[in-house]
Amino acid sequence: MKEIVHFIPVADNEADEEIARKLEAFIVGRDLFSFVQARELVAFKTHFGEEGTEGFVRPVHFRMMGRLVKKKHALPFLTDTATLYSGMRNQAVSHIELAQRHGFGFENTGLPLIMADGLTGDEELEVAIPGRIYRQVKIASLIIKAQSLVVVSHFTGHLASGFGAALKNMGMGCASRRGKLAQHSTATPSVKKKKCTGCGACLTWCPAQAITLADQVARIDKSACIGCGQCLTVCRFDAIGYNWSATYEQLQRKIVEHACGVAVAKGNKAVYINFLTRISRDCDCMSGYRKIVPDIGILIGRDPVALDAASLDLVEQRAGRPLTALAYDIPHRVQIDHARDIGFGNPEYELVAVS
Numbered sequence: 001m002k003e004i005v006h007f008i009p010v011a012d013n014e015a016d017e018e019i020a021r022k023l024e025a026f027i028v029g030r031d032l033f034s035f036v037q038a039r040e041l042v043a044f045k046t047h048f049g050e051e052g053t054e055g056f057v058r059p060v061h062f063r064m065m066g067r068l069v070k071k072k073h074a075l076p077f078l079t080d081t082a083t084l085y086s087g088m089r090n091q092a093v094s095h096i097e098l099a100q101r102h103g104f105g106f107e108n109t110g111l112p113l114i115m116a117d118g119l120t121g122d123e124e125l126e127v128a129i130p131g132r133i134y135r136q137v138k139i140a141s142l143i144i145k146a147q148s149l150v151v152v153s154h155f156t157g158h159l160a161s162g163f164g165a166a167l168k169n170m171g172m173g174c175a176s177r178r179g180k181l182a183q184h185s186t187a188t189p190s191v192k193k194k195k196c197t198g199c200g201a202c203l204t205w206c207p208a209q210a211i212t213l214a215d216q217v218a219r220i221d222k223s224a225c226i227g228c229g230q231c232l233t234v235c236r237f238d239a240i241g242y243n244w245s246a247t248y249e250q251l252q253r254k255i256v257e258h259a260c261g262v263a264v265a266k267g268n269k270a271v272y273i274n275f276l277t278r279i280s281r282d283c284d285c286m287s288g289y290r291k292i293v294p295d296i297g298i299l300i301g302r303d304p305v306a307l308d309a310a311s312l313d314l315v316e317q318r319a320g321r322p323l324t325a326l327a328y329d330i331p332h333r334v335q336i337d338h339a340r341d342i343g344f345g346n347p348e349y350e351l352v353a354v355s
């Protein structure tokens with residue numbers, strides 16, 4: 001049987017307030033939050049955007065959805081988890097500060113902002129899953145403890161997973177630090193000696209102190225490397241190489257198995273919303289926003305696998321090209337295929353347009 005995925009179309013560059021009005025009409029009309037009970041803690045999991053990014057789902061939508069959840073006498077809050085790589089989002093304090101600067105403060109959303117994995121990303125709970133790589137995964141504790149979950153994701157291209165949407169937001173975005181490390185541990189960067197200028201930027205940013213300089217050339221200690229990819233991001237001289245062909249498929253499978261852990265833990269107490277607007281080549285962790293396809297709309301469903309399959313198809317239909325031609329030329333359907341392989345969700349969907 002096909003999973004129903006609802007689709008609210010939007011015009012290119014349509015105002016966020018108008019999009020929020022459409023989404024509110026859908027949520028109220030379908031009683032989308034019918035699974036939320038009075039006094040429940042309701043986590044809105046999203047990505048608040050890294051410094052210099054623009055694509056993240058705007059606070060106006062959370063203000064509206066939080067208001068609707070409060071009408072059910074429940075207790076909504078905003079949440080995310082710490083990144084592995086250095087920067088504003090690798091612990092709760094500056095992460096919350098950045099989120100507030102991006103408009104996610106209480107004065108704009110009416111929602112408290114509480115990090116799901118604690119102050120430093122180490123508060124976690126284990127969830128048993130029917131995976132092929134893992135039998136249990138480490139998920140940020142508040143994702144599990146909250147009685148209900150609303151996963152709000154921004155569809156983007158992604159340099160390691162092909163695309164990022166609900167599965168990525170759940171799998172990597174809801175994992176604790178140790179869960180994230182487990183996912184990244186197969187990625188192994190190397191230094192292209194001829195290109196390295198010895199500038200030292202990668203040493204500064206490496207969270208594992210795995211890089212040293214020898215004769216003005218960076219050297220990576222692979223036994224210390226956690227595979228976070230930060231050096232690839234910060235090197236301006238294209239001097240860091242990644243063996244993507246050996247890692248991207250495995251990374252996507254690991255992401256999906258962690259996403260499965262979130263879905264298993266929440267059962268029917270979750271709903272998934274993908275925004276196909278401001279779609280960029282890179283995820284919201286990366287600066288240098290560049291829109292790669294006109295805005296499409298919002299997709300809503302109770303199955304994140306069906307939701308992501310539908311989102312991917314709509315983006316490629318709208319662009320008239322595969323995502324590999326729009327973003328990164330790597331296999332990008334591994335997330336969907338692996339979910340099917342482990343019996344997580346259903347990639348077969350029926351798209352129902354909402355006027």
Ligand code: SF4
Nearest residue numbers: 196197199200202235
């Ligand atoms: S950032 Fe790039 S160029 Fe600079 S030291 Fe590291 S690898 Fe070399």
Ligand code: SF4
Nearest residue numbers: 206225226228229231
């Ligand atoms: S050397 Fe490894 S741990 Fe250090 S920044 Fe690069 S990928 Fe991350």
